[in-house]
Amino acid sequence: MTIFYSKILLVCNGKAGRGELEINLMEVTPPLLDICDALTVHKTKDKDDAEKICRETGQEYDLVVIMGGDGTVHEAVNGLARLSLKPKLAILPGGTCNDFARSLNIPMNMGQAVETITASQYEKDIDIVKAGDRYFSNFWGTGLVSKTSDNIDAGSKNVLGRLSYYISAFQSIQDPELLNVTITANGKVYREEVVMLLAANGRSIGANPLPASIDLEDGLIDIYMVKKTGFPLLKEFFMIRSTGEVSDPTNDIIHIQAPAADIHLDEKEKVDMDGELYEEQNQTLEVLKHHLRLIVGEDK
Template identity: 30%
Template sequence: MKKAVLIVNPSSGNEEAKKYSGQARKKLEQFFDEVEVRETEKGGDATKFAREAAEAKADSVFAMGGDGTVNEAISGLAEQDYRPKFGFFPLGTVNDLGRSLNIPMDPKEAIASFDSERKTSLDIGKINEDYFMNIVSVGSIPEAISDVDVEEKTKFGKLAYFVNGVKEVFNDENYHFTLEIDGEKTEIESSAVVIVLTRTIGGFTHIVPEAKNNDGNLYLLYLKDQSITDRLKSVPDIIKGVDQSTENIGYTPFKEGRLTVKEDADLHPSVDGDEGPELPLSFKVLPQHLEVYCGAE
């Protein structure tokens, strides 16, 4: 008997999860003998529910919510010897992983178009003892972006991230980092260091056009900025997509690395849009770690 567990965050998507969870359940019942719906009440519930589904040998686990809910569910599966197939119905503001997997951003369309035959493998990243599915960002600009509150996200969508990021461009603060990438050490000065798994950042597709969901790589990007002028010079490179280092942006595909900051800086890295662990940070990729449901090409 094939069982699916649907993990729903009722507060996601301006509390639209309750509206769509019944539709999702009915759709999944076309493909599975049993569908169990579990609603989260607090942070960590999605991780717990996904872990319990894996321990019970469920065939598939689905998440309905934003990037944070999806991250939690993936984290619950990541350490398990038996990992159910994973799928999700996006409800949040950005949904970078959904975009990279060609899943429709409209919840109703995402549910209606689900097909259990469409699957692919997915790399996930490990940061210290946590996991990420899309992006880790460190620095003054990433901190400003991660400080966008729920009300702003609901009202303005991904534009809220863009506006906060632009505001921080005119802040002169940057940091001295030490990077160890696949055994090679580099000293850099930057306001923003980003490690990504997919081509999509902040809802904007093809910023890292070389990145694939299952290529076994992490991708490092950082601004080579020592002034506001340097920061502004990097914008055209970002807009056209980054596939090599330029005068304004550093770029390196890698497998494993470590990031430390020289100053006694109170930096809070953002992991898939939520606050992550304190520096120093260790990274590695877990290649093709999950089998996931995807959208049509």
């Protein structure tokens, strides 16, 4: 049964190709107008614009729809997560990898994606993770994952799409640097030398599936510490198989599930949070269980 909304805010990435943006708007606005009294369209102009509009006006709407890639979604989540009265959220994937949309089983086709909103058959209360004074919906990572992101050339990303992630990854992992990390979680302390530290809430990075056991509703963050000896397994997992399953009998990839974790790095490092780069040394991750209600696709 279709749900009718009083007011919908549609936030779209204004930096998307003009022709592509116009085509997408022509496809999604009529069906959205059919399910609401008033539709407001906001095209972002600058970095953090999506976060600002969601933070300042989000509570005025019943539904906020984000049409864009992971960066736009990341900004919107950071705007909405802070509100005491949060609207429902929906995503129309318009980026390169659309990892969080994939985690929610949202179709990559724009027409099919808007149907998930107008039909409103499936909704879930999804976990969001607080990381210091920021929030992420999909992942937090440093080491190999942030180096890969940092190496991606914006031009090649636009031309090659997800392939640019794989090319950059192969360039990055010829001689991975080691990081000394200390993690306190579930009352235990882990001290390891790793090539990558990944904290996952979603199930996709660079359009590649992460382990299917990751649950966006369980109130737990899945943390993976990848030792140098686990590097060949990691390469196979991300670049060759991409099956969403990982088997590590040697414990070269340490997996922790916890509602919160304190992370200490020996030095300040670049951190990739949902595809956006920051610099951090000490970080506390805290899962906010069922923090945002999202319209999702059908479970596969």
